[in-house]
Amino acid sequence: LAKTTQPISMDSYEGQEVNITCSHNNIATNDYITWYQQFPSQGPRFIIQGYKTKVTNEVASLFIPADRKSSTLSLPRVSLSDTAVYYCLVPSGGYNKLIFGAGTRLAVHP
Amino acid sequence: KAGVTQTPRYLIKTRGQQVTLSCSPISGHRSVSWYQQTPGQGLQFLFEYFSETQRNKGNFPGRFSGRQFSNSRSEMNVSTLELGDSALYLCASQDPSAAEAFFGQGTRLTVV
Numbered sequence: 020l021a022k023t024t025q026p027i028s029m030d031s032y033e034g035q036e037v038n039i040t041c042s043h044n045n046i047a048t049n050d051y052i053t054w055y056q057q058f059p060s061q062g063p064r065f066i067i068q069g070y071k072t073k074v075t076n077e078v079a080s081l082f083i084p085a086d087r088k089s090s091t092l093s094l095p096r097v098s099l100s101d102t103a104v105y106y107c108l109v110p111s112g113g114y115n116k117l118i119f120g121a122g123t124r125l126a127v128h129p
Numbered sequence: 130k131a132g133v134t135q136t137p138r139y140l141i142k143t144r145g146q147q148v149t150l151s152c153s154p155i156s157g158h159r160s161v162s163w164y165q166q167t168p169g170q171g172l173q174f175l176f177e178y179f180s181e182t183q184r185n186k187g188n189f190p191g192r193f194s195g196r197q198f199s200n201s202r203s204e205m206n207v208s209t210l211e212l213g214d215s216a217l218y219l220c221a222s223q224d225p226s227a228a229e230a231f232f233g234q235g236t237r238l239t240v241v
């Protein structure tokens with residue numbers, strides 16, 4: 020099973036771009052990389068998923084280098100409401116079984 | 130369409146009692162997973178059901194059990210509650226062909 024490593028916490032200011040990097044050194048050939056966001060006392064919310072190169076949606080971009088051993092979630096122009104925990108996940112090998120690590124606690128300051 | 134609905138939202142139980150939590154998935158989703166979240170252990174996978182069959186199970190004692198009904202609604206049961214079972218219990222539903230799992234708001238269980 021691919022294990023993920025992320026920074027425990029990050030701080031940013033409103034309007035800045037935030038990049039959160041996740042390492043997954045033993046990712047399998049068929050594995051996708053998925054990111055979730057969680058606010059206190061709520062369930063996680065899917066942000067983005069990718070396999071290689073770059074994926075962009077309305078809230079974030081995901082950059083994956085050619086070796087796929089890491090990925091970077093990019094949040095453009097963060098606001099206070101982006102303060103949350105961000106999780107990077109790779110498949111566990113089981114049906115719809117998500118293995119969450121400790122995540123990255125992002126604090127956005129005024 | 131309606132999201133994942135978990136009931137009740139909050140629950141207080143006494144040690145030794147049992148509890149049943151309910152999850153109604155998004156219409157059309159046949160996969161339902163359950164997770165436990167605590168400050169110490171984080172988010173941990175409990176089990177996953179698809180078409181009334183448990184396909185995957187996490188590393189939890191047998192006191193934790195679940196089931197899924199023909200309408201895809203799912204329940205999880207915890208028997209002989211311990212103080213350490215106090216947690217936020219989250220349910221997620223997923224369309225097998227999609228990447229995204231949709232989580233409910235959770236049930237906050239407090240064992241006293």
